[in-house]
Amino acid sequence: MARAEVPLLAVLIDADNVLARNAEAILKEVTSYGEPALRRVYGDWSNPQLNGWKEKARTLGLVAHQQSANTKGKNASDIGLVIDAMDILHAGKFDGFVLVSSDSDFTRLASRIREDGLDVIGIGEAKTPEALRNVCNRFVFIENIVEEAEPAKGAVSKSESKRPPVEAVELIIRAMDKIDQEDDWYLLGLIGQRIVADNPDFDTRTYGKRKLSDLVAELKRFETKRVGNQLYVRRVD
Numbered sequence: 001m002a003r004a005e006v007p008l009l010a011v012l013i014d015a016d017n018v019l020a021r022n023a024e025a026i027l028k029e030v031t032s033y034g035e036p037a038l039r040r041v042y043g044d045w046s047n048p049q050l051n052g053w054k055e056k057a058r059t060l061g062l063v064a065h066q067q068s069a070n071t072k073g074k075n076a077s078d079i080g081l082v083i084d085a086m087d088i089l090h091a092g093k094f095d096g097f098v099l100v101s102s103d104s105d106f107t108r109l110a111s112r113i114r115e116d117g118l119d120v121i122g123i124g125e126a127k128t129p130e131a132l133r134n135v136c137n138r139f140v141f142i143e144n145i146v147e148e149a150e151p152a153k154g155a156v157s158k159s160e161s162k163r164p165p166v167e168a169v170e171l172i173i174r175a176m177d178k179i180d181q182e183d184d185w186y187l188l189g190l191i192g193q194r195i196v197a198d199n200p201d202f203d204t205r206t207y208g209k210r211k212l213s214d215l216v217a218e219l220k221r222f223e224t225k226r227v228g229n230q231l232y233v234r235r236v237d
Contacts, residue, residue, distance in 0.1 A: 007034030007095035009121070010088050012081050013062070014101035015043030017124070020052030022146050023060055026123055029145045030098050033121055033138070038094065042067055042081045082109050089113055096121065099136070104129040111135050122200075133201045144205040162208040165218045171195050171202065172216070173235065185225065185232040188212060 011030055018026070030036045041062045043050045057064040067080040088094060089112075097113050099106050102124035110120045110132065122128070122136035126143050133139040175194035176186050192212045195202050209215040213231055216222050222233050 007119075008037045008093070009034040009096050009098050010038040010085075010094045011036045011040070011098040011100065012085055013039075013041040014078065014081060014099075014103060014106075015041050015050050015053045017101045017103050018142070020050075020056045022142055023053075023056040023062075025146045026100055026142065027060060029123065029140055030121070033098070034096065036098070038088065039063060040065055040081075040084065042084075078103065078105050082106070085109055085113070089116060089118070095119070096137075098123060100124065102128040102132075104132045107132045107135050136200050138196060139201040140203060141201065141206065144203050163206055165207045165209065165215055168204075168207055168215055169219055169221050171199060172219075172222070172233075174198070176233075176235070184234040186234065188216065188224070188231040188233050191233060 009030060011027070013023075013026075027036060027039070039060070039062045041053055041057055042065045043053060045054060045064060045066050054064065056062065065080060065084070085097065085099075088097075096119035097110075098121045099110060100123045107129075110122065113120050114135070114137070119137045120135070122132060122139040123142060123145075124132070124139070126141045128139070128141075172191060172195065175191045175198070178194055178198075179186055179190060204210065204212050204215045207215055209218065213224070216224060216233055221235060221237065223236050225232050
């Protein structure tokens with residue numbers, strides 16, 4: 001099993017389920033978790049709806065895998081992606097997988113990869129079923145990583161879709177309760193780890209904040225102090 005200083009990631013993209021215009025933002029997000037050493041995108045390239053992905057594959061160094069549907073209504077791309085994922089898993093060259101899809105059909109695949117001790121990062125739209133989001137070590141909403149764009153007429157803008165920061169209070173308190181210590185001051189990084197462990201799709205960007213420290217600073221329920229390079233948090237109640 002490869003264990004490089006920077007984790008090597010196998011990125012598998014379901015083109016039938018992800019918009020090509022988000023490809024750059026997705027790969028940029030992946031680099032914050034490791035090196036996207038393997039990059040594959042799956043789809044039926046005879047389908048004109050995937051023309052955008054053909055160009056993205058060329059410019060971003062993605063290997064396009066053709067998956068022709070032999071039976072109407074059956075998603076050959078899903079099957080091809082799963083087969084390749086198992087081959088990659090058994091080769092033992094990567095430290096983790098990135099599954100880019102909002103399709104709950106990949107839930108069992110993510111679970112199987114984790115059974116072998118590898119991390120699974122999921123990237124998909126906010127509509128992704130909880131089953132897939134929760135089985136990943138980390139799940140990132142595409143809505144949180146794409147650049148702000150002019151919304152279509154009648155659509156909800158990105159800023160309008162953000163959740164109010166106060167909704168994160170319960171998650172933070174629950175994380176504190178699960179950390180075994182007597183002191184009232186909790187290390188912020190440890191709180192963040194605990195929240196993500198319980199809620200793989202937790203993302204401060206969902207609440208309009210870039211970092212957890214920004215989110216906590218917004219909430220009147222907590223106060224912070226800095227000791228060296230470490231930030232600590234405690235409840236004011």
